[in-house]
Amino acid sequence: MEPLYRPEGVEQRWQDTWEAEGLYAADADDDRPTYVDAHPPPNVTGAAHMGTAMGLTLADALVRWKRMQGYNCLFQPGYDHAGISTQYQVERALEAEGRSRQEVGREAFVELVWDWLRRYGQTIMGQFRRLGASMDYSRERMTMDEGYTRAVMRHFVHLWERGWLYRDNRIANWCPYHRSSLSDLELDHVETDDELVSVRYPFADGDGHVTIATVRPATILADVAVAVHPDDERYRELVGREVLVPFVERSVPVIADERVEPEFGTGALKVTPGHDPTDFEIGRAHGLPEPMVIGPDGLMSEEAGELAGLTQEEAGARVLAWCEERGLLESREPYRHTIARCARCHSRIEPLISLQWWCRMDELRQPALAALREGRVRYHPESQHRFAIDSLEHAPDWNISRQIWWGHQLPVWYCPDEHITVAESEPEACVECGSKALRREQDVLDTWFSSALWPFATLGWPDDTPDLRRFYPGDFNITARDIIRLWENRMIFAGLELMGELPFRDVIIYSIVLDPKGRRMSRTLGTGIDPLELIDEHGADATRYGVLKMSSAQDVRFSVGAIEEGRRLANKLWNVARLILMNTEGVEPAARPRDLEERWILARIESARVEVEANLGSFQFARVANALYHLIFDDFCDWYAEAIKPRLYAKDEAAQATALAALERLLKLLHPAMPHVTEEIWTQLPARQSRLIVAPWPAPEAGEPGDLQRVQDAAAIYRRSGVRIRLDDVEQRIFDAVVREQRDAADLEGEVARLQSEIARAERMLGDERFVQNAPEDVVEGEREKLARYRRELDALAG
């Protein structure tokens, strides 16, 4: 064994070995209790980033822990076809060759995407393996593989039969680049410098005008009304009158609607149902027409008359010029506001009316809401639980159709009379009129419509499979905060609706990893950090440890220091293992504690076991990392190992056997966090029955009462004394003796003074009736214990 631990070859070897030996595999015939994570499937064309690495590490630590506890673990790997995102990447690649998707045609384009996936996809599972994620890679799935597609079709048909799907002309976010509608969740909102213009709308029947403000003068052409707030004194008498829309000189009514914000602009709103979501609602409420003057390409459409074909900027300029000539342009001022852009291609979003498929949320959300409110499924941390309930409660109907080509085509057919037939596979005839001239809906489903099925579609649903019976429901799901509404809540209601059972009990929301300057890590900003580079440089164990350590708060700054700490920890563990292994040849591990420090370290490891279990169980991973670090550095190495060294050199068999037993337990506790280095050391221990990855997790063990306390007292004094251990002396001492020995060399005066002042302080507090009566019992008890300890220490020093 080299003195410097080098993870490079070691980690790769163990990853290969564990997988080859089937230790990651989940078996439906294995009837031990199950532990299941249907892990978030990354975008098939993506690369792992820090968030991916964090979610994966936390999940893997839990899975490894439970595997050692004897659970039949399923850690499910796979990919999401990620409709819009993937299509966008392939389109970009096409454009680089000077071609467009339209030229290629739909069928060929979809084939191209598949080719692309075969070539560039499938890289993330390599990254997952490299981090040591103990997934059952033989079960890899993709949300568009054959079986999964059947599940998606069944999902759609099921919702249709329940009467929760409908097709309607509604205003939707439209991306002119993708030529598709987008859900609200697929947008970015970007601050933009714009211009707010005020334009006069003259009364149709006389003098005077109403002034409105707009940032999009081109949409004036599609105005159908001017709206004011019903309580707005300034305009009350105008309601019911008619005004002339500039440029088109169409007469439209002034109406009253509560959606108008009297404080904004002039308090009068031009109503353009075709191009604005609020206006659309107002228009529907008042039965107004819904003309559109902007087309799917973002340019002015035929309905814009002489302005057809112009960009919105050009058209807007023409409209304003027209107004200016007639004295209708009141003002133009710079205006900064946020506008919606496509999260993928950053095109400016056009709200347009289009024919879309929708999923009604009213009934679907109810069982999920009840489950959340009753705590049958819990988000961690608690604050996210409240957010999840709130966003599910207010979720509007779900636009599930997308006008793109890559994805699950809706299982919907239309006859020439536009009757709708919904079926899992191609029907023979229209269900209403029997017509055989059916054409299939061209739209595809929102990616999340399929992702929502992940916890059970990966197990074979809609078929009744042994896997499904064994591994559903799962135990937890772990994800980033911004996915709660997109995915987590939808898995919850889909699981309840289709399986009749919640897909998991716990949802863990991990930290958002910011760059060292506190900005969001982003590939486009170049502020991302590639986990693979970290693994190459520091090792997977070190990276895992660092990620655990960083995972405490809601937003965390990336700090390479945490990963370096992990590397030092791995090295430290490696070296203390060398010390023990080099000096215990031919000895079997067995806890045979004789001296106090031996009883103490076993008790200390036991207390660490309790701490690790409690914190893994409550998903407080940073505390796990912290507990392990101090256990190893402060207690096991600096103290225990130093103390027993002479006995190891002297081939004291009881000490040797105990050291091996202690090391064994230590490795087990550390394995979920740092699996590779621990397994590597494990194989070098004598008489191994199994791999560490499947070795039994330590059972609770009773120690000698008081051991931990007594040695900690001695250690505290010893450390403060400033005297280093002299190895030849250590062998003979038991700790009470050590303390006596040290006191001559120690700064006794200072130590005694300090203890006396502490004792005085504790006595003062305990003598204060207000404290004893008012403070919580455990606090008072804590003070009593401190007082007792200080007195013991003082006695020990006094000899």
Added chain:
RNA sequence: GGGCGCGUAGCUCAGCGGGAGAGCGCCCGCUUCACACGCGGGAGGUCGCUGGUUCGAUCCCAGCCGCGCCCACCA
């Protein structure tokens, strides 16, 4: 605009009602036979600000100030 969170040692962060902590960095001393990715010692802090509750507040409450993330149709 709404929600959530954060301001503690130069940096990254723990602690969350009774002694101000860790790791890194810095200073001093150690080629001690597991480890210099180490060992021992040390310097460094009005615990963002202002009030309140309490015998006592870094910790609880309120209000400010600063920062971040998520969300959002004020034209």
